[in-house]
Amino acid sequence: MEASKARPLTLSGKSAGPNPMDQSHIIRSNTFRWALAVAGVFAVFVIVLFGFIYWQADQYLIARSDKMIGSQLNFIAGLPGERRLDAINDHLKQDSRGVQYAGLFSADGRKIAGNLERFPPDLQMNDSVQGISVERTLPAGKETHVIRAIARHMPNGDALVIGREVDETREISHVVAQALALGLLPALCLCLLAGAWLSMRAQKQVEEVNQRVQRIIGGDLRERLPHRDVDEPFSRLTVIVNGMLDEMEAMIHALAGVGNDIAHDLRTPLTRARLTLERGRTNATTLEQLQMVVDKAIANIDQSLAIITALLRLAEIENSRRSAAFGTVSLHEMLREVCDIYEPIAENKSIDLRVGVQQRLSVRGDRDLLFEAVANLVDNAIKFTPEGGRVDIDLIRGDDETIVRVSDTGPGINDKEREGVLRRFYRSDKIRSTPGVGLGLNLVAAIVKLHGFRLAIHPGPGGRLEVICPDHRSG
Amino acid sequence: MIPQNSASSTARGANALAAAGNEPMTKVLLIEDDSETAEEITAELADRGFEVEWSASGIEGLDKARSSRPDAMIVDRLLPGMDGLTVIEALRKDQVRTPVLVLSALGAVDDRVRGLRMGGDDYLTKPFALVELVARIEALLRRPAESPETTLRVGPLELDLIERTAKRGDRVIDLLPREFRLLEYMMQRSDQLLTRAMLLEEVWNYKFVPATNLVDVHMGRLRHKVDGPGESPMIHNVRGAGFILRTGP
Numbered sequence: 033m034e035a036s037k038a039r040p041l042t043l044s045g046k047s048a049g050p051n052p053m054d055q056s057h058i059i060r061s062n063t064f065r066w067a068l069a070v071a072g073v074f075a076v077f078v079i080v081l082f083g084f085i086y087w088q089a090d091q092y093l094i095a096r097s098d099k100m101i102g103s104q105l106n107f108i109a110g111l112p113g114e115r116r117l118d119a120i121n122d123h124l125k126q127d128s129r130g131v132q133y134a135g136l137f138s139a140d141g142r143k144i145a146g147n148l149e150r151f152p153p154d155l156q157m158n159d160s161v162q163g164i165s166v167e168r169t170l171p172a173g174k175e176t177h178v179i180r181a182i183a184r185h186m187p188n189g190d191a192l193v194i195g196r197e198v199d200e201t202r203e204i205s206h207v208v209a210q211a212l213a214l215g216l217l218p219a220l221c222l223c224l225l226a227g228a229w230l231s232m233r234a235q236k237q238v239e240e241v242n243q244r245v246q247r248i249i250g251g252d253l254r255e256r257l258p259h260r261d262v263d264e265p266f267s268r269l270t271v272i273v274n275g276m277l278d279e280m281e282a283m284i285h286a287l288a289g290v291g292n293d294i295a296h297d298l299r300t301p302l303t304r305a306r307l308t309l310e311r312g313r314t315n316a317t318t319l320e321q322l323q324m325v326v327d328k329a330i331a332n333i334d335q336s337l338a339i340i341t342a343l344l345r346l347a348e349i350e351n352s353r354r355s356a357a358f359g360t361v362s363l364h365e366m367l368r369e370v371c372d373i374y375e376p377i378a379e380n381k382s383i384d385l386r387v388g389v390q391q392r393l394s395v396r397g398d399r400d401l402l403f404e405a406v407a408n409l410v411d412n413a414i415k416f417t418p419e420g421g422r423v424d425i426d427l428i429r430g431d432d433e434t435i436v437r438v439s440d441t442g443p444g445i446n447d448k449e450r451e452g453v454l455r456r457f458y459r460s461d462k463i464r465s466t467p468g469v470g471l472g473l474n475l476v477a478a479i480v481k482l483h484g485f486r487l488a489i490h491p492g493p494g495g496r497l498e499v500i501c502p503d504h505r506s507g
Numbered sequence: 508m509i510p511q512n513s514a515s516s517t518a519r520g521a522n523a524l525a526a527a528g529n530e531p532m533t534k535v536l537l538i539e540d541d542s543e544t545a546e547e548i549t550a551e552l553a554d555r556g557f558e559v560e561w562s563a564s565g566i567e568g569l570d571k572a573r574s575s576r577p578d579a580m581i582v583d584r585l586l587p588g589m590d591g592l593t594v595i596e597a598l599r600k601d602q603v604r605t606p607v608l609v610l611s612a613l614g615a616v617d618d619r620v621r622g623l624r625m626g627g628d629d630y631l632t633k634p635f636a637l638v639e640l641v642a643r644i645e646a647l648l649r650r651p652a653e654s655p656e657t658t659l660r661v662g663p664l665e666l667d668l669i670e671r672t673a674k675r676g677d678r679v680i681d682l683l684p685r686e687f688r689l690l691e692y693m694m695q696r697s698d699q700l701l702t703r704a705m706l707l708e709e710v711w712n713y714k715f716v717p718a719t720n721l722v723d724v725h726m727g728r729l730r731h732k733v734d735g736p737g738e739s740p741m742i743h744n745v746r747g748a749g750f751i752l753r754t755g756p
Binding site: 327330337338341345372373374376377380400403404407408411414415 | 632634684685711713715716717725
């Protein structure tokens with residue numbers, strides 16, 4: 033029931049239906065969209081790259097053929113007049129692909145040799161290679177071709193034209209198109225497939241996590257997220273979350289234990305109150321008797337309330353982050369004040385209460401809370417020290433630290449309890465059975481922790497507790 | 508047992524006396540959303556001679572506080588509609604200086620509560636004893652005025668604040684500084700019930716309840732010095748409630 037209310041954890045608002053991974057889901061998923069975007073960017077990049085290659089190759093080929101026709105012109109022009117005709121004819125004869133053009137025209141524009149019918153009208157006679165269009169008569173009819181050509185005046189007044197059609201460009205564009213078809217399309221398809229697969233996988237993982245989390249919400253605290261032993265972000269995340277769940281499970285169990293303890297502690301005085309009232313109701317015959325019964329009941333209820341108050345206060349201190357209220361606390365003055373307050377109590381028990389201050393020392397902290405901590409330590413020390421004993425409050429300077437030490441001639445705290453006191457929520461049976469609510473040391477530990485100080489409990493005989501305030505707080 | 512009865516009648520007597528001094532009737536506004544708690548408080552205060560007005564919500568309470576000008580207010584911190592502290596802040600903005608006692612189930616460690624106390628108001632954590640509530644309301648109503656007097660006098664008791672000396676009649680009382688401080692506080696509030704929690708907070712600046720009965724031990728020593736053998740006792744222990752300093756029996 034709890035789980036069904038906790039909807040926010042299910043995917044996309046819909047609960048885990050029969051097929052949460054339908055197609056629209058995959059297409060809408062972020063992973064898939066990313067794959068799509070990457071594929072698009074990739075395609076644009078490949079097209080631009082191929083375009084660049086094509087353009088570069090084209091440039092290169094034109095430059096090469098320009099150089100070629102230049103050198104041919106030089107060669108033919110360098111021959112003596114009578115051999116030029118043969119050279120032109122040879123040149124054209126060797127051209128099996130029909131890409132070469134040549135022509136020798138007399139000064140009046142008449143054709144002397146070559147495969148050009150007339151001097152190309154666009155061609156400048158300036159010894160530089162130009163792109164022009166020429167007409168060519170073939171058995172099939174006339175064709176217009178775009179060629180590169182160069183022309184020069186011969187010494188005898190003739191005009192020599194050498195040209196070449198750069199048709200390799202067309203071949204290259206063909207190859208490029210083929211390469212695009214062969215490479216780009218499969219790559220794009222692969223991209224989309226990978227995107228779809230990743231998206232599906234991610235959704236499957238999330239769905240699996242969701243189901244486990246629902247079980248955890250449903251109360252199965254031992255459930256953990258699935259994780260494979262591979263080094264990928266999702267796996268690492270599940271390891272982290274599982275670690276957190278372990279911690280929380282341990283804490284919840286600890287709390288449950290504490291809950292039982294508290295319930296027990298509360299039940300004792302409440303039971304007493306109930307019994308007193310019940311008996312009083314039947315047995316009291318006078319107003320005085322009834323009042324006595326009620327007073328007793330109130331005392332027991334007050335004891336239960338005191339336990340609750342102490343627990344709330346502990347929680348309050350543990351949860352507070354009030355370092356903003358920290359100021360300079362002069363410990364020597366504070367210790368004297370604590371001693372002043374507890375002196376009469378110690379005297380009543382014939383306990384010698386003394387303060388030993390070597391020098392004036394201060395720490396940063398919350399004065400009220402530190403006062404409470406030290407007062408609690410002294411209170412405890414006096415309580416556990418037998419009559420005629422002695423309690424010392426000392427302020428000592430250690431290596432880079434200031435120490436407040438409360439020592440007594442009482443029984444001290446044994447090893448087992450020492451650990452327990454510092455653990456959260458712990459109370460020793462011995463402390464619990466003494467008058468007063470035995471949360472004092474837990475409170476001290478919480479206050480000390482809040483300040484970044486340390487609480488050291490030395491083994492007996494004799495109690496010795498130290499609040500160690502390092503000059504440089506760690507953390 | 509007899510002492511039980513006589514103790515409670517002493518408490519009644521003391522407060523009846525205090526109430527008699529409050530003429531005309533002191534008006535207290537109670538803003539508390541739990542009707543059962545409100546009923547108990549109203550009945551108790553009425554018994555002590557107060558006139559009590561009750562509002563169950565913050566907004567209604569704020570209206571009443573503005574219109575009927577009570578002498579003191581008791582405000583629950585968690586209220587429907589408007590939070591108790593907000594009600595007080597709104598009143599203070601209007602320059603209404605009525606003393607307020609805030610009731611709360613929340614702890615008293617936060618800074619808003621500190622501000623409250625510094626402003627002369629008081630804060631009481633739930634659950635509380637009714638005597639504690641009444642004692643604090645009376646303390647708020649009878650806050651000692653700043654007086655230029657350097658000598659306090661209650662019956663035969665005389666306290667010189669400059670010389671730091673105490674006398675009962677002609678008998679000089681030798682007091683330790685901490686005892687002097689306690690007696691000074693009590694003489695400023697003579698005929699008034701002072702609870703242990705109030706003494707801890709005000710005299711020793713304690714912000715928490717210690718495990719040991721500190722107040723009783725200190726009070727026992729002071730009483731031993733103030734009420735000598737053969738003299739009529741001035742420091743009275745009100746069982747289950749606190750202490751009163753007064754001349755009468």
